[in-house]
Amino acid sequence: MELARQKQARIFAAQIRIETLKALGHLGFGHLGGSLSIADLLAVLYSGEMKVDPANPNWEDRDFLVCSKGHAGPAIYATLALRGFFPKEELLTINQGGTHLPSHCDHNLTPGIDMTTGSLGQGSSLAVGVAMGKRISGKDNTTYLILGDGEIQEGQVWEAASLAAQQKLSNLIAFVDWNKKQLDGYISDINDFSNIAERFAAFGWDAVTVDGHDVAAIADAIENAKRLDDGRPHCIVLDTIKGKGCSFVSDADSNHHVTISADQLAAGLAELEEELAKAVAE
Numbered sequence: 166m167e168l169a170r171q172k173q174a175r176i177f178a179a180q181i182r183i184e185t186l187k188a189l190g191h192l193g194f195g196h197l198g199g200s201l202s203i204a205d206l207l208a209v210l211y212s213g214e215m216k217v218d219p220a221n222p223n224w225e226d227r228d229f230l231v232c233s234k235g236h237a238g239p240a241i242y243a244t245l246a247l248r249g250f251f252p253k254e255e256l257l258t259i260n261q262g263g264t265h266l267p268s269h270c271d272h273n274l275t276p277g278i279d280m281t282t283g284s285l286g287q288g289s290s291l292a293v294g295v296a297m298g299k300r301i302s303g304k305d306n307t308t309y310l311i312l313g314d315g316e317i318q319e320g321q322v323w324e325a326a327s328l329a330a331q332q333k334l335s336n337l338i339a340f341v342d343w344n345k346k347q348l349d350g351y352i353s354d355i356n357d358f359s360n361i362a363e364r365f366a367a368f369g370w371d372a373v374t375v376d377g378h379d380v381a382a383i384a385d386a387i388e389n390a391k392r393l394d395d396g397r398p399h400c401i402v403l404d405t406i407k408g409k410g411c412s413f414v415s416d417a418d419s420n421h422h423v424t425i426s427a428d429q430l431a432a433g434l435a436e437l438e439e440e441l442a443k444a445v446a447e
Contacts, residue, residue: 166384170213172447174380177247178208179441182410184243186437188256188266190430195260196268198420199313200240202344202377202405207244209383210309219249222276228306229295231280233288234313234342235269236421242266242275250277286319288312289339293325296337296398307391310339315347318356323368326398330369333396338387339365341400342377344407348421365400377403410437 166174181204189195211217215228232241239259246253251265258264265274269283280295282288292310299306312322329337341361345352352358365372371393375382383403390399407421408414411433414423425433 166381170384171381172444174205174208174212174384175444175447176441177212178205178380179410179437179444180247181207181240181243183434183437183441184247184253184256185239186411186425186430186433188243188259189239190425190433191257192260192425194422194424195239196236196421197239197411197423197425198346198407198414199234199342199344200237201409201411201414202407203237203240203311203340203342203403204409205378205380206311206340206342206383206403207240209380209387211244211248214384214387215309216306217248217277219245219277222250226304226306227279229279229292229299229308230311231282231288231292231295231308232270232311233282233292234285234311234316235283235288237311237313237342238266238268238270241270241278245275245277248277251275285313285316286321289322289325292337292339293329293332293334296329296334297332300334300336306336308334308337310337312339312341313347314341314343314345314352314358314361315355317341317358317361318347326365326368326370329398334398335394335396337398338390339370339398339400341402342405343374343402344377344405346407346421350419361402362400365402369397370400371395371397372400372402374402374404377405378409410440412436
């Protein structure tokens with residue numbers, strides 16, 4: 166990943182975190198931890214990796230993104246707004262009556278959302294179906310899938326993983342947000358899935374683990390996956406910190422869904438604005 170694009174992605178990631186915090190801070194609560202942990206991935210995807218057109222969200226030749234960990238919707242919305250899919254002001258309506266931005270992603274409501282998700286595990290099957298459909302149609306689109314590390318305890322994920330390998334869906338790239346926590350606590354205390362890449366490899370996938378907050382490492386892993394032409398689907402495990410960028414979230418033991426006070430909002434924005442300034446200055 167060239168230096169200019171690295172800088173662009175780091176700036177974009179900081180902006181995604183800022184807008185996500187503003188939106189949920191305005192609401193006063195929300196799934197902030199798992200939204201902040203995937204901002205760097207989203208910055209890479211939407212700063213040039215994915216084929217998308219904000220002026221034509223349903224462009225047939227676009228790449229597809231299925232965010233199976235639907236509670237990360239706020240980060241997706243912030244990314245789409247920053248890319249111009251809809252006005253940024255709409256972010257302040259998130260999860261309120263009449264909004265186009267419900268708590269979990271909805272294709273029928275939000276421009277730029279390719280697939281409705283929310284029930285954990287189901288997005289994996291949807292992404293496999295999309296990838297199969299694109300191949301049958303003779304299109305060279307890439308289908309991207311975002312999974313949570315708690316979510317992959319769902320059996321449906323592994324049924325989909327088995328089918329993807331059997332069908333040789335090399336046009337499917339899955340990301341697992343390995344932020345070590347789920348709703349009820351630490352993954353290691355509930356159902357330890359620390360060897361995620363090895364598990365996907367055992368199902369016949371090309372699988373690697375990278376620093377999920379290193380935009381260059383993420384971009385390089387995606388490009389390596391696209392260059393690999395051996396028929397295997399791809400899994401990129403992102404080693405992340407839940408609540409990355411906001412210490413009042415990342416330092417909390419329970420940070421899946423959080424309340425956000427005015428003081429926390431101000432402190433979090435100050436941290437993120439400092440990070441943005443550093444990225445701009447580099």
